[in-house]
Amino acid sequence: MTHILSAVAWPYANGPRHIGHVAGFGVPSDVFSRHMRMAGHDVLMVSGTDEHGTPILVQAESEGVTPQELADRYNRVIVEDLTSLGLSYDLFTRTTTRNHYAVVQEMFRTVHKNGYMVEKSTMGAISPSTGRTLPDRFIEGTCPICGYDGARGDQCDNCGNQLDPIDLKNPRSRINGETPKFVESNHFFLDLPAFVDALSSWLEGRDGWRPNVLNFSRNLLDDVRPRAMTRDIDWGIPVPLEGWEDNPSKRLYVWFDAVIGYLSSSIEWSRRRGEPEAWRQWWTNPDARSYYFMGKDNITFHSQIWPAELLAYDGGGNRGGEPGPFGSLQLPTEVVSSEFLNVEGQKFSSSRGVVIYVRDMLARYQPDAFRYYVAAAGPENQDVDFTWEGFLRRTNDELVAGWGNLVNRTASMVHKNFGQIPTPGELADTDRDVLASTRKAFGDIGSLIESNRQRPAIAEAMRVVGDVNRYVSETEPWKLKTDPDRLATVLHTTTQAVSDCNTLLAPFLPHSAQAIHETLGGTGEFAPQPRIEEVTDLDDDSRHYPVITGDHDGGYRFPAWASSPVATGTPIPKPKPVFTKLDDSIVDEELERLREKA
Numbered sequence: 001m002t003h004i005l006s007a008v009a010w011p012y013a014n015g016p017r018h019i020g021h022v023a024g025f026g027v028p029s030d031v032f033s034r035h036m037r038m039a040g041h042d043v044l045m046v047s048g049t050d051e052h053g054t055p056i057l058v059q060a061e062s063e064g065v066t067p068q069e070l071a072d073r074y075n076r077v078i079v080e081d082l083t084s085l086g087l088s089y090d091l092f093t094r095t096t097t098r099n100h101y102a103v104v105q106e107m108f109r110t111v112h113k114n115g116y117m118v119e120k121s122t123m124g125a126i127s128p129s130t131g132r133t134l135p136d137r138f139i140e141g142t143c144p145i146c147g148y149d150g151a152r153g154d155q156c157d158n159c160g161n162q163l164d165p166i167d168l169k170n171p172r173s174r175i176n177g178e179t180p181k182f183v184e185s186n187h188f189f190l191d192l193p194a195f196v197d198a199l200s201s202w203l204e205g206r207d208g209w210r211p212n213v214l215n216f217s218r219n220l221l222d223d224v225r226p227r228a229m230t231r232d233i234d235w236g237i238p239v240p241l242e243g244w245e246d247n248p249s250k251r252l253y254v255w256f257d258a259v260i261g262y263l264s265s266s267i268e269w270s271r272r273r274g275e276p277e278a279w280r281q282w283w284t285n286p287d288a289r290s291y292y293f294m295g296k297d298n299i300t301f302h303s304q305i306w307p308a309e310l311l312a313y314d315g316g317g318n319r320g321g322e323p324g325p326f327g328s329l330q331l332p333t334e335v336v337s338s339e340f341l342n343v344e345g346q347k348f349s350s351s352r353g354v355v356i357y358v359r360d361m362l363a364r365y366q367p368d369a370f371r372y373y374v375a376a377a378g379p380e381n382q383d384v385d386f387t388w389e390g391f392l393r394r395t396n397d398e399l400v401a402g403w404g405n406l407v408n409r410t411a412s413m414v415h416k417n418f419g420q421i422p423t424p425g426e427l428a429d430t431d432r433d434v435l436a437s438t439r440k441a442f443g444d445i446g447s448l449i450e451s452n453r454q455r456p457a458i459a460e461a462m463r464v465v466g467d468v469n470r471y472v473s474e475t476e477p478w479k480l481k482t483d484p485d486r487l488a489t490v491l492h493t494t495t496q497a498v499s500d501c502n503t504l505l506a507p508f509l510p511h512s513a514q515a516i517h518e519t520l521g522g523t524g525e526f527a528p529q530p531r532i533e534e535v536t537d538l539d540d541d542s543r544h545y546p547v548i549t550g551d552h553d554g555g556y557r558f559p560a561w562a563s564s565p566v567a568t569g570t571p572i573p574k575p576k577p578v579f580t581k582l583d584d585s586i587v588d589e590e591l592e593r594l595r596e597k598a
Helices: 019-024 026-038 054-063 067-084 098-113 192-204 211-220 254-259 261-272 296-314 358-364 367-377 388-417 429-450 454-475 484-505 510-519 585-597
Strands: 003-008 042-049 091-094 117-126 139-142 149-152 169-173 181-190 230-232 250-252 289-295 334-338 341-343 384-386 531-537 540-549
Touching: 003 026, 003 261, 019 026, 019 289, 019 334, 019 341, 019 358, 019 367, 019 384, 026 042, 026 289, 026 334, 026 367, 026 429, 026 454, 042 067, 042 261, 054 067, 067 091, 067 358, 067 531, 067 540, 091 261, 098 117, 098 254, 098 261, 098 296, 117 230, 181 230, 181 296, 192 211, 192 296, 211 296, 211 334, 250 254, 254 261, 254 296, 289 296, 296 334, 358 367, 367 388, 367 454, 367 510, 384 388, 388 454, 388 484, 388 510, 388 585, 429 454, 429 484, 454 484, 484 510
Parallel strands: 003 042, 003 289, 042 091, 289 334, 341 384
Antiparallel strands: 091 540, 117 181, 139 149, 139 169, 230 250, 531 540
């Protein structure tokens, strides 16, 4: 058993999340985490809502509420949506907890003590109309290196180079379109150049990463410069140093505090369990493995800045230093970044109405239909286009007609002919072949999921479903009524094969896996689901908030990643369809909804 940290990107709490967001961080991380639990590993899956920064300030002001009130509202919306999608977090919390503040400030103090936070004067961008700092990522303009119009203030996605906002040509605010004003201000900078050797050595030792992620990460080392870790803003975590802590207009940069959420949420999870040191099994244990899931626009923060912060805390840069109270924290095993999911040929944009919110999707369609689409056709290693025609086709042709029909007709034939799983006779070669196919798939598909190749993994699972469908067609059990022994053998074999396929598909399709488990006469929890709990802040009794959690730690509550023999004599009830067939009309209806929003 290995300790596996599944560190999932933190959705920003300035609005509901759309399906492009969860296609990047949500579904891939949950498929991986569910599989690793089934494989017997001790998984800790953590995240929460990211709640600091200028965008929340701006939106709160426009709505006439406080930043905390705005964050509270969307924290709950996001918690409810991710729970409905079936994301099996051990803890999904938030960055406005007192626990998070304490962990972030401890990280900063030690990094500063080790000499990696350098104070210097810089030219910062502010909004002329409000006087507020504009985050680097909220300034766009023309890249001074490659000429791409649409480069951000921290990097150009076209050429991959790091940038400063002041370097952009024709800079403009993404918030209101105005030209930013640059003013001089003192800030702390993380001395990234001090970690070039350590980061290079770490990246050179990474095997099995998605090539686009690894290449992008290595290219970042070609242009490394100090990065500001404080901001002129009043909504965020105070800088824990004398002369700074009481300054109402200086706060830690949201991207310094947000990535530390992986650590703080692990600590909060441990504290809530009454085992305050348990988190160390995933963070200071050199045998543990950690996987970070996000969209490609966050690679920089997870393959460069966060590892540099961890090294700085450990004293692992060229300035030396000693670890703080948390001890020597382990670097990521893999940064698992997905590309972008677009919609009907356009980039998602809430402001332009080109958006499909998670809540709207799940209100009209089964969560596993969406999860299947993401797993089978999602943006694993290139940008892809979500289309309603594609969603309709994959749901009806693959889920309903392929997998769902196999389950339904298997259960129907067993129910009609025996009422229970029959006792098999001697197996023929064709029976052994189909069972060999399903059993072999556990190793093949497991290896693919563990290497974060989920598209080929689910394709292989559906290929095996096709093998079982062919077996049923070739053995023709509906013609074996005059040979009850052979009929019993075929139906027992089919039930076993379907049960195996259900286990193989459980990480991808947990809702339907539970229904199919019950269709085959199973009882109890087969594919555990997350739940929402209302909790009190561990360090502030006046604050209350919802978290996502679940009873799925330690692996023992999940079915084993292996073929489990079906029990002869298990009653099989008359089945109901597991998947809902979609009418062709949904395509036009959904396209019209998009047009109405635009």
